Every structure is written in C-alpha cells, then in structure tokens.
Amino acid sequence: MAQVSRQKQRETVIDVLNKARARELHAITQYMNQHYNLDNMDYGDMAAKVKLIAIDEMRHAEMFADRIKELDGEPTSEPAAKTEKGQKVEVVFSFDANLEDETMAAYNEFLLVCRENGDAATAKLFEAIIDEEQIHFNYFDNTNDHIKNLDGTYLAQIAGTPSTTGLATQGFVARQGGGTPAGA
Numbered sequence: 001m002a003q004v005s006r007q008k009q010r011e012t013v014i015d016v017l018n019k020a021r022a023r024e025l026h027a028i029t030q031y032m033n034q035h036y037n038l039d040n041m042d043y044g045d046m047a048a049k050v051k052l053i054a055i056d057e058m059r060h061a062e063m064f065a066d067r068i069k070e071l072d073g074e075p076t077s078e079p080a081a082k083t084e085k086g087q088k089v090e091v092v093f094s095f096d097a098n099l100e101d102e103t104m105a106a107y108n109e110f111l112l113v114c115r116e117n118g119d120a121a122t123a124k125l126f127e128a129i130i131d132e133e134q135i136h137f138n139y140f141d142n143t144n145d146h147i148k149n150l151d152g153t154y155l156a157q158i159a160g161t162p163s164t165t166g167l168a169t170q171g172f173v174a175r176q177g178g179g180t181p182a183g184a
Helices: 002-040 044-070 089-116 120-149 153-158
Strands: none
Touching: 002 044, 002 089, 002 120, 044 089, 044 120, 044 153, 089 120, 120 153
16 A cells, blocks of 8 residues: 555655746746847846856756656656747847746645655755756845836847856767867
8 A cells, every 4th residue: 555655655756846947938938938039139148147147947857857757757848838029128038037937836745745744855845946947036026126217228238248157068970079160
C-alpha cells in the first residue's frame, strides 16, 4: 500500500514540475520575442537585460526537466501560453512583471505540494527559483515604474543604447570547435 502511495506522490510532484516547466517555456519565448522587438525599437540596454532574463528562464526550464527525469517522468515541451507579439515598450514591462508575479504565486503553491508529498529536494528547487523570479519581477516592475513616471525621459535616455549582453554565448557546434565564425 505504501508503494502505491509513494508512486502517487511522485506523480503529483512530476505534474507540478511540468506545470512549472511549461511556464518557463512560455517565459523564454515571450522574453526572446520582446528582446528582438526592443532591439528593433532601438532600446538596446532593455533588450539585453530581457535576453539575459530569458537565459535565466532557460536554465530554470532545464533544472525542472532534470528533476522530472530524476523522478522518472517525461518533461513537457509545451509552453503554458502563447507568445504575445508586437507589444509596445510601454506594455512590455508591466506585462512581464505580472507574468513573474503570477509565476511566483504558482511556484509557492507548487512548493507546498512538494512538501505535502514528501519531496524536500524539489521544494528546495522551487525556493531557489522563486528567489530568482523575484529578481526578475523587481527589474520589470522598476523599469515599468520608470517608464510610467518619467514621461518619456527614461525611454529617451535608453534609446540608441547597444544590445550586446557581453556574453560569449556558445552553442554546441562552437564548443566542439566547429562552425564558421560570423562574418566569415
């Protein structure tokens, strides 16, 4: 009887992990879309920061997938929602702050589900990721406040800034020493 119960607990934890992974997959596509749009609107500094947050979300999605696999589950590859495209800069940061706020609320609930089902390791994973989501929320919320309260001055200050993140991002091919350098 205890074995069946333990299996059910594991399945419950896998379910919330997959819900969390789906949220991360949505955030990745949403933030990357915004990154490209902000860069096209010539708000490079904002674009770079949103890209870095998307990279954080990629790491979170992988952390959730790794834990799902440890529990013998199958990680979802479906995002929780569709990407909102073509957002104006005045909408992006309030939208993202709301997305992060909803995510933290969900993850706090998921953390409790993990504890109720005897999975302290997954609860700790949620705690760590909630801390990072709070940092994302703070950035989005503060930027939104600047945009709203500074009557265009803030956006004028950001316009024309470079979008380089300073990262030496490498994919699989580059790490293997292959591929053709950009511009070659």
